[in-house]
Amino acid sequence: MRKIILRGTASGFLLAGTVTVGLVANTAWAQSQNDSSVGFEWKDGTEVYAKVCGHCHETKVGPVIRGRHLPAAYVRTIVRDGLRAMPSFRSSEIDDTSLEKVAEYISKN
């Protein structure tokens, strides 16, 4: 079992100049922290497609978008602005580089 020790001095910025709220780990935790300390990043365009777009575009919720040679710029615009029933996606969800990759993936596959 992993254990976490959360040690933090929670002090208001109004009162203290320096604030430390840290995750300080024992060894077991440090191990598990390694694979999660960086936060999530997309591996490639295929992953974005499978884990976001595909949930709708491979299930008849949204129209088929692969194999239609949709221009990458068009795909990027739709993703950022949304389109009627299609929600928009922010750069915090799909960063610009990953969006370029998924748009390219869609236009070529």
Next chain:
Amino acid sequence: MAGKYIALPKGVSEQIFDTAIKEFRGILGEAFVLTSPQQLAPYIKTMMPVPDSEHAPSAALIATTVEQIQKIVGICNQYKVPIWTISTGKNLGYGGAAPAERGQVVLDLKRMNRILEVDKDLAYALVEPGVTYQQLYDYIAERKLGLWLSFPAPSAIAGPVGNTLDRGVGYTPYGEHFMYACGMEVVLANGDVLRTGMGSMPNSNTWQVFKWGYGPYLDGIFTQSNYGIVTKFGFWLMPAPPVFKPFVIQYQNEEDIVEIVETIRPLRINGIIPNAVVIAHALYEAPTKARRGDYVTGPGAIPDEAIRKITKDHNLGIWNVYAALYGTQEQVDVNWKIVTQAFGKSDKAKILTEKEAGSDPAFEYRAKLMRGDLTLKEFSLYNWRGGGGSMWFAPVSQARGTETLKQMSVTKQILGKYGLDYSGEFIVGMRDMHHVVDVLYDKTNPEQVKAAYQCFDELLTTFSALGYGTYRVNTAFMDKVADTYGPIQRKVNKILKDALDPNGILAPGKSGIR
């Protein structure tokens, strides 16, 4: 609009805002302070029947650490700049990622997305706000932890922190999500960092296992509110049961809801059926199989005859009761007997299991939701009419047959007056039901936009007059709903607000609190 920004916070001049933005950039870096129309476009789209400009943010800040957030609230206090916090920002049908009021700065925590801990033995998780259910699902699957998630229908793209903070619901036995929340870390408006419950104690290892701590239970005041910014969040996960048995029970008349609820209630209260049962109307399920245009054209709500035809063509009940059993084979066998006996008393009930209905698209996605498998199939709702307009009308009902029928009839009648369809379902809690109706309209059609707005307003007015409150509402109607709960609740909320956030920098307007 003229000027550098697409909008400005209320009462803040462009010059002051410039200074604030410069200081935000000092903390987050140039790339994570968004102000251009192009960068802000994804924050502006909503499904509500009001001009998007009414909810346009002035900027978005993408923060990843508690320290950054502490500094951000410092700047907000100094320049009286209001921030609207989102976690995964997919509050679709409730306002999306857009702020409650024009000009608020969105504090976007999507990139603060570490899974800090998943404990296999005690079956809990501690996560940051930007973690999506997809991310957590993959994490658990890769490590074969044998734990199940409970999530709302937007599963993959939404997340546990935002969903639970808005007191959202899912479909497994852990479906009432806030009931299974355990421990939060919250940045307050003055920059203090509070850990609720056992988390306040140095070296405690019980933060995620004991909800109440010592003294007043504070977690509740950070849900559907604007008293703090939640930066860590603990919640319980369900150990995967050896056997899962989903089923659907179909009924063919709207009045049958009385019998359904009377049959379900004891099964639910006694824990025979452990999950959040859904009683879905045909029009909630039909979009997975058909389009409105295949059955009706022209103005007006869809007539009952057309609905009946849809149920015949697509193997649906007028009511479709989705539920499941969980446990060992023996437990499931015993409970199945009780369930079939209870429903078998009526000749109206048609019971279908995976064997008969497994390949049905509606059954398939419902079964997935009941076992915590990712699916976005419910977004089919938006293909029913098209045009991307939607508001959730979500009154709370007693789990009592006569009450559900009354709520359903009143809702359908008001929707019909405005030419809108009843796409509704009841999500069964222990003693309550979340009556959830997707008010679907075409946002590209100005007349429907107007009708949808008026319709929603009338639904709220009529329901509150009948003594029915809504559990959650989109950002265009928060004040109206706050009023329905009376002046004393508003006053107490305001006292808390003034004490915790005297400059009113955190999400002014959330739940009508400012």
